[in-house]
Amino acid sequence: MATETLTIGKALNTGLRRALENDSKVIIMGEDVGKLGGVFRITDGLQKDFGDQRVIDTPLAESGIIGTAVGLAIRGYRPVCEIQFDGFVYPAYDQIVSQVAKMHYRSGGKLNIPMVIRIPFGGGIGAVEHHSESPEAYFAHTAGLKVVTCANPQDAYVMIQQAIASDDPIVFLEPKRRYWEKGQVDLDAPLSDAYPLHSARVVRPGTDATVLAYGPMVRTCLDAATAAAEDGRELEVIDLRSLSPLDLRAAYESVKRTGRAVVVHEAPSNIGLGAELAARITEECFYSLESPVLRVTGFDTPYPAARVEEEYLPDLDRVLDAVDRTFGW
Amino acid sequence: MAKGDPGGTTRSRRAAPRSRKGTAGDPALVQLLTPDGERIDSATGPDGTEYRVDFTDEEYRGLYRDLVLVRKLDAEATALQRQGELGLWASLLGQEAAQVGSGRALRAQDMAFPTYREHGVLYCRGIDPIMPLGLFRGVDQGGWDPNEFKFNMYTIVIGAQTLHATGYAMGITIDGKTGTDDGEAAIAYFGDGATSQGDVNEAFVWASVFNAPLVFFCQNNQYAISEPLERQTRVPLYQRAAGFGFPGVRVDGNDVLASYAVTRTALDNARLGQGPSLIEAYTYRMGAHTTSDDPTRYRIASEVEAWQAKDPIARVKAFLEKQQIADAGFFAEVDEQARRESVHLRERVLEMPNPEPVTMFDHVYPNGSPLLDEQRAQFSRYMESFEGSAH
Ligand SMILES: Cc1ncc(C[n+]2csc(CCOP(=O)(O)OP(=O)(O)O)c2C)c(N)n1
Numbered sequence: 218m219a220t221e222t223l224t225i226g227k228a229l230n231t232g233l234r235r236a237l238e239n240d241s242k243v244i245i246m247g248e249d250v251g252k253l254g255g256v257f258r259i260t261d262g263l264q265k266d267f268g269d270q271r272v273i274d275t276p277l278a279e280s281g282i283i284g285t286a287v288g289l290a291i292r293g294y295r296p297v298c299e300i301q302f303d304g305f306v307y308p309a310y311d312q313i314v315s316q317v318a319k320m321h322y323r324s325g326g327k328l329n330i331p332m333v334i335r336i337p338f339g340g341g342i343g344a345v346e347h348h349s350e351s352p353e354a355y356f357a358h359t360a361g362l363k364v365v366t367c368a369n370p371q372d373a374y375v376m377i378q379q380a381i382a383s384d385d386p387i388v389f390l391e392p393k394r395r396y397w398e399k400g401q402v403d404l405d406a407p408l409s410d411a412y413p414l415h416s417a418r419v420v421r422p423g424t425d426a427t428v429l430a431y432g433p434m435v436r437t438c439l440d441a442a443t444a445a446a447e448d449g450r451e452l453e454v455i456d457l458r459s460l461s462p463l464d465l466r467a468a469y470e471s472v473k474r475t476g477r478a479v480v481v482h483e484a485p486s487n488i489g490l491g492a493e494l495a496a497r498i499t500e501e502c503f504y505s506l507e508s509p510v511l512r513v514t515g516f517d518t519p520y521p522a523a524r525v526e527e528e529y530l531p532d533l534d535r536v537l538d539a540v541d542r543t544f545g546w
Numbered sequence: 547m548a549k550g551d552p553g554g555t556t557r558s559r560r561a562a563p564r565s566r567k568g569t570a571g572d573p574a575l576v577q578l579l580t581p582d583g584e585r586i587d588s589a590t591g592p593d594g595t596e597y598r599v600d601f602t603d604e605e606y607r608g609l610y611r612d613l614v615l616v617r618k619l620d621a622e623a624t625a626l627q628r629q630g631e632l633g634l635w636a637s638l639l640g641q642e643a644a645q646v647g648s649g650r651a652l653r654a655q656d657m658a659f660p661t662y663r664e665h666g667v668l669y670c671r672g673i674d675p676i677m678p679l680g681l682f683r684g685v686d687q688g689g690w691d692p693n694e695f696k697f698n699m700y701t702i703v704i705g706a707q708t709l710h711a712t713g714y715a716m717g718i719t720i721d722g723k724t725g726t727d728d729g730e731a732a733i734a735y736f737g738d739g740a741t742s743q744g745d746v747n748e749a750f751v752w753a754s755v756f757n758a759p760l761v762f763f764c765q766n767n768q769y770a771i772s773e774p775l776e777r778q779t780r781v782p783l784y785q786r787a788a789g790f791g792f793p794g795v796r797v798d799g800n801d802v803l804a805s806y807a808v809t810r811t812a813l814d815n816a817r818l819g820q821g822p823s824l825i826e827a828y829t830y831r832m833g834a835h836t837t838s839d840d841p842t843r844y845r846i847a848s849e850v851e852a853w854q855a856k857d858p859i860a861r862v863k864a865f866l867e868k869q870q871i872a873d874a875g876f877f878a879e880v881d882e883q884a885r886r887e888s889v890h891l892r893e894r895v896l897e898m899p900n901p902e903p904v905t906m907f908d909h910v911y912p913n914g915s916p917l918l919d920e921q922r923a924q925f926s927r928y929m930e931s932f933e934g935s936a937h
């Protein structure tokens with residue numbers, strides 16, 4: 218069994234390579250994805266090996282990227298579109314929400330748009346505006362789209378391939394500040410045996426409180442759990458992985474045991490994923506809850522200047538503070 | 547001849563037939579100062595417009611001073627980024643003439659809409675070069691009042707500002723501020739890559755339909771990050787204008803005189819009520835896209851060297867020397883001023899304070915919001931809970 222230590226970025230690159238090898242209909246397209254290999258090098262080397270008909274540097278137009286990918290999909294291709302940064306997806310928003318999301322429905326199920334829209338998302342890299350946003354709620358709110366995100370190299374490698382193989386249009390959010398984090402990746406396990414794409418996973422078992430996170434916040438919550446354990450408190454951390462549809466079976470089971478739940482995301486709280494999670498957990502686990510479900514999120518401001526992003530973003534202390542508050546209720 | 551080479555002598559080029567068909571790299575362009583520093587009296591645009599400038603010696607020296615200062619301040623910002631004092635910098639290296647030429651062509655009442663690279667235009671507007679550095683240092687969002695400076699905030703989302711400029715220009719018309727010599731005009735800056743964006747094409751349509759007093763100023767620096775011009779267009783960019791119904795002209799963007807001349811004419815046409823036009827300033831991005839970029843991955847050194855020979859500053863210096871408009875003392879004095887101003891800039895960047903975290907809640911809405919008030923209060927209490935601790 219070939220197990221290698223890879224970064225999340227390299228795992229995605231390797232997963233994309235596998236997808237290109239396994240299915241001649243897979244096409245990668247986006248700005249600077251060719252010679253440059255993308256600004257984060259996630260497509261590094263792919264154009265060289267698969268040619269510029271399968272790894273396409275597009276003109277600088279996001280609506281064009283997604284709109285032409287719809288046409289390619291109608292013709293039987295499986296486009297994997299890269300949006301360079303979260304803040305630059307909005308010129309394509311109309312195509313994604315009004316076209317990509319609805320084609321299957323409008324065709325009465327006769328047409329699939331098996332498209333993957335890869336978006337590096339989230340903050341923490343000291344960037345200028347538009348480079349640190351968390352737009353997941355916009356997509357998760359849209360019927361017809363699925364939304365997933367990975368938090369470790371193994372998942373990155375497997376989930377990108379699963380997303381490409383899926384007939385659903387999928388927004389694939391990549392935790393950009395974690396691109397360089399390393400982990401073991403089993404490169405040989407067959408995709409058919411892999412953990413299902415749209416399922417959450419307990420990444421640290423615990424007994425005292427349940428912490429739900431996804432993408433870049435999973436690492437933050439695992440660190441918080443380590444710190445809490447030193448104080449004698451065992452947090453169960455769940456990586457949601459799929460934001461739409463949500464898989465809350467593990468969360469319900471966990472909260473029924475712990476009686477406490479904290480939801481963590483970088484995106485602002487107002488009308489966000491956390492609100493949906495809190496509502497669903499409250500409905501399902503009402504009689505087990507010892508405290509309300511609490512949210513630890515970015516604030517309801519535009520993403521702030523880089524020098525204050527540390528205070529804006531949920532960190533270990535804010536997660537632990539929320540956990541404390543669930544105990545003080 | 548290398549792609550896009552404006553050629554040594556342009557006299558025969560000026561006589562080139564107007565209908566000349568070109569590829570995206572067609573070298574036909576308006577030039578008034580050759581790379582060797584030879585002055586050309588006048589140049590003809592594709593629609594027959596004659597371009598010339600009539601500068602005093604003092605004005606020539608002023609343009610040279612601008613070019614040197616703008617380059618030096620830019621180099622200082624790049625150095626500051628390398629030393630960790632800025633998060634990012636988008637250098638204008640190589641594009642000084644396009645920016646100084648067009649920037650000096652603006653009149654006080656004209657309004658500019660920049661991208662993130664127009665530090666030279668900003669300088670020519672008389673704005674303190676420290677102003678955009680807050681954005682790149684990460685201490686603010688580039689927050690200045692566009693109306694105070696007649697210079698909009700930098701716009702990072704590619705192409706968006708071209709629509710803003712169009713709307714602003716429509717407002718000029720509605721206000722009745724066109725039709726006279728002292729009328730107003732607007733100018734929208736954008737890159738070659740931006741011409742692919744829907745927003746830019748919509749701006750072309752709107753400006754045309756509403757006859758907006760607007761100059762579209764495209765700095766074609768040959769690249770959109772790693773993608774060469776050929777990925778955005780198969781016709782010379784200035785020719786796009788024709789399809790939208792307004793004139794387009796390609797100017798040697800490394801020639802400050804020609805850049806000035808075409809922009810002045812386009813702005814004056816706009817302020818007189820003759821509608822929009824497109825200027826393609828044919829130039830080259832000598833540096834990386836930004837300090838995050840590594841251009842060795844996608845372009846070859848010989849291409850950069852070929853453009854080095856067309857440097858926008860060297861040709862002005864050669865001209866000033868040949869015509870004895872400036873002497874060694876002048877050049878030394880300009881260098882010294884550039885050095886002083888860049889040191890001054892550096893000192894002030896290092897002194898830029900980090901914002902108080904709680905200020906991130908400010909200015910989200912003119913009328914505030916109860917949700918934010920609550921979050922601000924919670925945040926303050928939370929931060930206070932660490933006071934005295936090592937946090
Ligand atoms: C809508 C949008 N998409 C992508 C980007 C990322 N990006 C920043 S600069 C750039 C290239 C711009 O090229 P060009 O318009 O030629 O301007 P230049 O940087 O060369 O001055 C890209 C793709 C962005 N800022 N905005």
Ligand SMILES: [Mg+2]
Pocket residue numbers: 737738739765766767768769770771
């Ligand atoms: Mg460019």
